[in-house]
Amino acid sequence: MKRSGKPFFILTGSTGVLGSHILYELLWKIHACGYQGKLILLLRPKQGKSIEARFRDLLNPALMPVFMQEIDLERIQKDHVQLQDYDMTTAEALDACFQSEEGTWHLIHCAASVNLGTSAAACEEIKQTNYYGTLRLIKMLRPYIHKVSYISTAFAFRPEEWKEQNMVQYRNYYEIFKAQIEEEIPELCREYGLAWQILRPSIIAGRLMDAPYHVVYRFLVFYLFGAFFYRSKQAYGNMNVRIALNPNGGLNMVPVDYAAKVIVRALDTPIQDLNVVHSKYVPNTFAVPRMLQAAGWTNYEFVSQIPTDLNPVEKLYYRTAGAQLSQYLLADDYPFDMAELKDLIPDVEEPNLEANFAALCDYAAEHQFRHVME
Numbered sequence: 001m002k003r004s005g006k007p008f009f010i011l012t013g014s015t016g017v018l019g020s021h022i023l024y025e026l027l028w029k030i031h032a033c034g035y036q037g038k039l040i041l042l043l044r045p046k047q048g049k050s051i052e053a054r055f056r057d058l059l060n061p062a063l064m065p066v067f068m069q070e071i072d073l074e075r076i077q078k079d080h081v082q083l084q085d086y087d088m089t090t091a092e093a094l095d096a097c098f099q100s101e102e103g104t105w106h107l108i109h110c111a112a113s114v115n116l117g118t119s120a121a122a123c124e125e126i127k128q129t130n131y132y133g134t135l136r137l138i139k140m141l142r143p144y145i146h147k148v149s150y151i152s153t154a155f156a157f158r159p160e161e162w163k164e165q166n167m168v169q170y171r172n173y174y175e176i177f178k179a180q181i182e183e184e185i186p187e188l189c190r191e192y193g194l195a196w197q198i199l200r201p202s203i204i205a206g207r208l209m210d211a212p213y214h215v216v217y218r219f220l221v222f223y224l225f226g227a228f229f230y231r232s233k234q235a236y237g238n239m240n241v242r243i244a245l246n247p248n249g250g251l252n253m254v255p256v257d258y259a260a261k262v263i264v265r266a267l268d269t270p271i272q273d274l275n276v277v278h279s280k281y282v283p284n285t286f287a288v289p290r291m292l293q294a295a296g297w298t299n300y301e302f303v304s305q306i307p308t309d310l311n312p313v314e315k316l317y318y319r320t321a322g323a324q325l326s327q328y329l330l331a332d333d334y335p336f337d338m339a340e341l342k343d344l345i346p347d348v349e350e351p352n353l354e355a356n357f358a359a360l361c362d363y364a365a366e367h368q369f370r371h372v373m374e
């Protein structure tokens with residue numbers, strides 16, 4: 001039986017960049033509807049930390065968005081949050097969590113490996129965690145859920161015309177398997193009688209809507225680019241790096257708090273497919289210099305393709321960060337239809353990424369690109 005109107009959610013990935021902010025928005029929802037509803041968080045212990053300790057870390061007042069101060073966290077933890085040890089790759093049975101529960105749940109599946117690598121090891125990690133892990137989770141939860149909201153990626157989105165003209169190519173296993181799951185979820189959910197939706201954020205950046213601003217718990221994707229130069233400058237900072245990028249292209253980025261608000265707003269709607277993206281790309285020729293400046297790297301130039309006569313730091317770059325990111329920096333932009341997103345959040349102003357981009361980069365450099373939370 002579906003419990004309409006009240007928030008009853010199962011969330012994966014709550015310890016991650018985006019999932020943590022979906023968690024905050026869901027906790028706010030429970031608070032805002034008079035402490036009704038419940039969340040089951042599927043998370044795993046890591047680096048000697050129990051799931052309880054990891055959950056406590058997420059409620060660090062110095063890091064949480066300021067609106068969390070209005071919530072009775074003790075009450076919410078005791079009565080409205082259940083933590084469940086779960087690893088996507090080993091997938092222990094979950095039936096015990098639901099034995100005393102009546103009514104069905106809405107699954108928000110946000111956990112994934114965000115490995116943009118192209119090695120065989122990256123393929124295996126993505127296949128096990130993102131692909132088999134997702135299918136197994138939905139199959140296992142099938143008796144207890146009525147809807148699946150799957151967090152995919154705007155990188156797996158391709159305009160319909162591209163598909164019709166057989167122009168679709170994916171850049172790595174991360175995109176391939178996200179796209180594959182997107183194809184399979186509707187079929188699987190139809191077979192199981194579940195509602196479904198696919199929500200695709202673009203590159204996640206730090207907070208721009210809720211203080212403290214610029215916070216992001218892990219430095220992934222484009223932040224990896226800055227991390228590379230930050231860490232390499234002592235050994236190689238005297239060398240010139242030729243960075244391959246498309247001077248007419250850009251990065252589509254959304255602040256993590258904005259993405260989480262859009263996603264949580266979409267949950268109870270009939271939307272089946274939504275790109276959680278920005279209306280403007282941040283131009284590469286703007287973003288890359290800002291990130292390099294924050295990282296303290298001054299010796300660089302832009303080129304339109306990956307050079308073949310690489311110096312030592314270029315070799316390292318194109319084997320590591322560049323191997324994951326060059327495909328994105330060299331890509332053409334493609335347009336997203338923003339109409340549905342605008343209808344969903346007419347009251348929320350789209351944050352200005354470009355105006356805040358340098359501050360987002362500086363936050364990462366101040367934290368030495370070390371994950372704030374692991």
Ligand SMILES: NC(=O)c1ccc[n+]([C@@H]2O[C@H](COP(=O)([O-])OP(=O)(O)OC[C@H]3O[C@@H](n4cnc5c(N)ncnc54)[C@H](OP(=O)(O)O)[C@@H]3O)[C@@H](O)[C@H]2O)c1
Nearest residue numbers: 013015016017018087088089110111112153201202203204
């Ligand atoms: N970051 C981006 O720019 C971006 C852009 C578009 C879409 N997305 C999507 O957004 C979602 C969240 O990504 P994120 O940026 O928040 O990445 P993240 O910070 O790395 O978080 C990933 C989450 O997945 C969990 N996870 C990974 N492997 C797991 C496993 N084997 N078992 C259980 N949990 C596991 C992690 O748990 P641990 O903390 O235990 O590792 C973490 O909670 C993903 O689906 C990703 O594809 C991200």
